[in-house]
Amino acid sequence: MAERSTAAVDVADNSGEQPLTAKADQSTADGVANNPERGTDIEEAQGSGGVESPGQKATSPELHSGHKLARRYRLEECVTRLDGFSSWRAVDEKLRRAVGVHILSADHTRARSVLAAARSSALLGDPRFVQVLDAVEENDLVYVVHEWLPDATELTALLAAGPMEPHDAYQMTTQIASAMAAAHREGLAHLRLNPNAVLRTSSGQWRIRGLAVNAALRGITSDTPQRADTEAIGALLYAVLTQRWPYEDDAYGLSGLPKDIGLIAPDQVRAGVHRGLSELAMRALVNDGATASRHEAACTTPEELVKAIGEMPRIRPPEPSFTAPPEYQRTTYQQGTYGRPAPHPGAGQPIAPPPPPLQSRTGKALKWAVSALLIAALGLGSWQLADALMDRGGASDDTHKTQPTDDGDKNVAKPNPAQIKIRNSQEFVAQGDAQHPGDVAKTYDGDATTYWRTKSFNEGPTIAPLKPGVGIVYDLGSAKHISTADIGLRYAGDHTTVELYAADSLSPASLDSMTRIGSVTTTGTTATVKPGKSVKTQYVLVWLTAVPQSGYDSTLYSGAGYKQAISEVKFAG
16 A cells, blocks of 8 residues: 555646647656655645656755745645656745745756746736746745645546536636637747646636746747647546547546547537537647538637637526425414405305314313423422532532541542643654654644644555554653543544554654553544553553545645544543
8 A cells, every 4th residue: 555646647638649739758756756655645736746758867956844945935745846846835924825836956957947937927917827926046946936725626626526517617618718818918828738737716716827837847848839728728628528538548537538539529428518618629629620510610729719619609507496485375373254255155164273272271271280380390499409509518618528428329420530731742653754743733732623634545444554553642741540532533434543552752662662552443523542441651642543535625735545634632531
């Protein structure tokens, strides 16, 4: 079992027909071919995955989480490392916001072109593109800072759920084609416009990332950039209509077309596809000038594609469905006939409904009797409560006096377990790399919305054999008896296993040097571990050996896979 690597396995325009979009060679996986525990979270989630030319041996600068650029941008997590550059999720400490950063050495062969592309893209200022915020050469490094959109979803993830409705596909194509037409009017091309580069925000707007910069990072050029970007838009439209990639090779989680049949129209691949959108996709996928309908001219520039969309009948959103209200029922409280027409002679008279219950003389007497009993019961209960409170007050004034007890009395209340304060903590790594050691304090900060999380694993729920487990050692300040450990979890599902160990220090030598004191398996978002015997220890290891499967988590920037996150850990003695 190996951890999921989503970094940079981006197949650019895989087509047996050799599409016009600029080509690039096969990618590496985060630049670490033999490490089974690679960067796991978000491939191009605001960063950019990519491809590495086998002839190039450029190396990306050796940076690490916590490194600061310009005393402002703190690197948090590497999402791509290949072909001499790396992409990071970072924090702009000056403006207190998340940003993305591309970094490469100043002596990299493409450093000058990346700077030029970033500055040109920043000058465009079109909100339909993910904005470049800074482009700097400093201390032998070149770095490009861009927006980070935590609420946006990649088109790749949307395609995994199935084909889009015609109106959604129409909106996506309209917005992307208009944005690219505006970019080309300013002399800017994308050349890597694929499902990883297209995002939909929570408000339903479509954004494009990596304009000019993604291609510059990989050294991609084209003699016909407008035609390349137009064909890429056609491929996107084809994919959202059919959930298939319009070339023979599989790409972006989509199956390619069957071998040796060529490019066929979307409405021939899947039933129910909108005919107008199907023809539009074929006009954009110019296929050397040929189209499916034959009588329509191919679109070779984004401007022509925008014009073709404008000539189509507007596709309206589906009508909202309303639940029919229940049939009107006449109420029966009106017993009189005032204002009603007199019945016709011989017509059957409606049967009068029975009176409401307890309206007779006996019923009224019964209601009064019940009311009196309730009042008496409330009075007696109030008197008993006041008497008990007075007794408790007298007992609290004489807490130091010895009271006689009956050894046979089994109803004496036991005191609630006392909360044990956590003094310190440290992530324990039994094998491989750490998970997120900088976040361990979030598990006892009193805020249930902050988390320490594991990485995402390809297989599960059991983490072994990749690792025996992952977890955190807690320092309780001094040796204390532990009766329970309550662990708050983020992801439910099948299943989470939590084990408790007594350790001899905050940095124990190995798992074998500790004593296992309890275990529990849960499918919910809480786990309570009760030691099987009385244990007194200063250091406790909370150890996860199985984690459930969960999808992409935009809040924690965590990719899909087997994973877990801990919100709050509480010990009681």
